[in-house]
Amino acid sequence: MAGSDGYHEQLQRDSQFLCSEPKMHTELVDRLVLQLNRIYPQILTDKEAQRFRNLSVPTEVRLAELLVHLQRKGEEACHEFYRGLQIHADEVYFNLPTRVSRRREHADPVGTDTVTRHIDKYVLNNQGPLFFLSCFGLAVGLALLYYYGEGNLSGTSPFLGFSALGLGSGASEVLLACKEDASRIQ
Template identity: 55%
Template sequence: MSDSYRDQLLLDALFLKQEQHLSTDLLDKLVLQLNRIYPQILTDKEAHKFRSLKFATNKRLAELLDFLPNKGEEACHEFYRALQIHAEHIYLNLPSRRTRRDAADSKEVKISSSFEEKCVLNERGPVFYITCFSLVAGLAILYYCNEENKTLGDAKQILAFSALGFGRRAKDLLISYAEDQFKQK
């Protein structure tokens, strides 16, 4: 997939020429927009040539699509803008647009699946994390409590009894710490 409008126009030109998606009115609108809004892309003489009813629409379209890549990148870009303004249903069905849309869709799928994988906690679930947080909070309270601070002295004994809901190792640690503090009194 190329980012150059010139390359995209060469790819899409085959599609537009084969299927005859552009009617005479639509081709006239495109030529007029390129002539009136961007006269540096199509001069009056060139616009008159592409709007002439002496030739069939598919022949005028083929000449326009062969002419624009020679005018440069900006001319091809403005053709796409004009096509999007006047015939969005055709613009969205161009081969270059479909490949971009497909590439964007595949990137979205990859991003969303990797995001979901990162957001999954693990098999243990939220109760495990609440328990871990409670353990850390309890240990922090025990660490910062000392004998000089009598306001939290009874909290040490309460924490020893609250350890019943924890795992065996955490329970043993909290109870032993509370017993050591009680013996020091």
């Protein structure tokens, strides 16, 4: 998450989202406060933790006060809040406005549509499934003719000649060459 903006600036931009997010419920806020208090007592003392865990104050108010308090404490406090948020509520963490905008910047740096770019990357041809099935059927048919002809195509000469009529120039040349070879063998 370390980018051009520091965690302090990111927390300022994410504060409104966090305070209005319904997934930031009382239990989650308490877990975040406890983590900051137990692991980083220099960020959140016992007295401050009790204040932010007071259930007589609405969760939204306690969360807003916690965010302001962390911003006053500095960059490291904001960073540890984000770390705790990622641990306890990764869905909220990954939907933060600063995270979403950063993913868009990295995924689409020039403003093009990444979905079409990825689709175009994997399309081998634009003929469709019917084209694939016809090519596959032709290959299977030729393999069967070769297999049942026991390695030579002598008995299939008339079939190969008529098969070449409806095909493109490359395929018809191959079939006609096979027909000529079969007629030479006879």
